[in-house]
Amino acid sequence: MVRPRKDERIDIKTRAVESAARLFVERGTDAVTMQDIAAEVGCRAPALYRYFPNKEALLLAVHDDGFRRLYAHKAAAGRTAGDDAYERLRLGGLAYVRFALENPNLYELMFIERGPFLRLNALRAAGNAEAEDIGQRSLEFLKTSILACQKSGYLEGLDPDAAAFTFWSVVHGAVSLALRRRGPFHAVEPERIVAQAVETMMALVARTSR
Amino acid sequence: MVRPRKDERIDIKTRAVESAARLFVERGTDAVTMQDIAAEVGCRAPALYRYFPNKEALLLAVHDDGFRRLYAHKAAAGRTAGDDAYERLRLGGLAYVRFALENPNLYELMFIERGPFLRLNALRAAGNAEAEDIGQRSLEFLKTSILACQKSGYLEGLDPDAAAFTFWSVVHGAVSLALRRRGPFHAVEPERIVAQAVETMMALVARTSR
DNA sequence: TCCTGTAAGTGAATACCATTAACTTAATGA
DNA sequence: TCATTAAGTTAATGGTATTCACTTACAGGA
DSSP: OOSOOGGGOOOHHHHHHHHHHHHHHHHOGGGOOHHHHHHHHTSOHHHHTTTOSSHHHHHHHHHHHHHHHHHHHHHHHHHTSOSOHHHHHHHHHHHHHHHHHHSHHHHIIIIIOHHHHHHHHHHHHTTOTTOOOGGGHHHHHHHHHHHHHHHTTOSTTSOHHHHHHHHHHHHHHHHHHHHTTOSSTTTSOHHHHHHHHHHHHHHHHHTTOO | OOSOOGGGOOOHHHHHHHHHHHHHHHHOGGGOOHHHHHHHHTSOHHHHTTTOSSHHHHHHHHHHHHHHHHHHHHHHHHHTSOSOHHHHHHHHHHHHHHHHHHSHHHHIIIIIOHHHHHHHHHHHHTTOTTOOOGGGHHHHHHHHHHHHHHHTTOSTTSOHHHHHHHHHHHHHHHHHHHHTTOSSTTTSOHHHHHHHHHHHHHHHHHTTOO
């Protein structure tokens, strides 16, 4: 069997991303081989190379897909939120850290691992101008939230870009440390400590109210 | 040549950590093979396995060594600092992020990569009770600094453990995002943005002064 | 309808690594 | 002196990403 007929073709490109996502999320990227993915898709490993130049590229595709899903999820959640800017910021932060700790392998792939980042750099170096990092939009969401807070009298006088990046740093940092068990995790569960970091940050924000 | 005589022996264990550290710091862990390290040391790759059960263990040794150097560095810097607790916290944060951005590959190895963390877990799982994470001491340093700030009237009413973890989250998060170019890095240099995150955090702390 | 060039796979190499095996010689100590 | 152990070596082994050479299906024109 060398080439399947039209009626028994499978959409390798799409299915590869789906399968890789599932396997990566289950086991982490290092524990998944191209053969594993191919087996899941229903083809041999070399077939994947017709659609992705290497494993890193497949990693990046899963990474991008993860962001699209995250944003869809956030957009849906945002619509049901109230209109209190402070509370929105707080719930957004808590949602972020919960998402991360509930999907640690996906979070690693999207925010921590070097592979997708390197691949993106390679694309840019190759003159691929449209190689945009879909992850950058996280920051814009956050900035909107910060601006709303400032309109409500919080964080007066702070540069909103700097504030947004700082807030993102807290949530990302807390999650990253938790995933490596860096912190006072001997006794308490990671979820609690990470949530507490968000609450601590919000307590500081609260004291900036005029 | 099968085994060197006593007078032409080399201290493989020590030199392996040194060489590995240098190579890892130069190229990043993935780009360094056991052969590269052995070549640097002056032996063959399998000889390394007499002293380290696998590459991960060697990684962990370099990781631990990095922390020892970081703490020595911090202790030296601390001695020259003034007695203003707020300023100490600020300068400590700035020193941390500068260290990270000046030694990105070392920082990756110490705080971001999964390898050393997994190795530590393996040790613990094997009942190795003294497998203590030397990285945990970072947090204690920070807590001391936070407590001093509270004595000076800042951060009143906040749990010092939570505050310390939150502060660490900011600096680690900012550095981690910067290393993946996540943030408004199109125009501005990473150093500036990361430092700005520290300053933003400190601005929030300043407003808690009674 | 037949022919030809291209597309989409396949199985068999290749190359690189971490790690293990089998073996050789130096040191040690009775 | 000699047996045992220690410290290396070279030569496998096994796994994995990636490339190669080849086969067959399809699409489009003669």
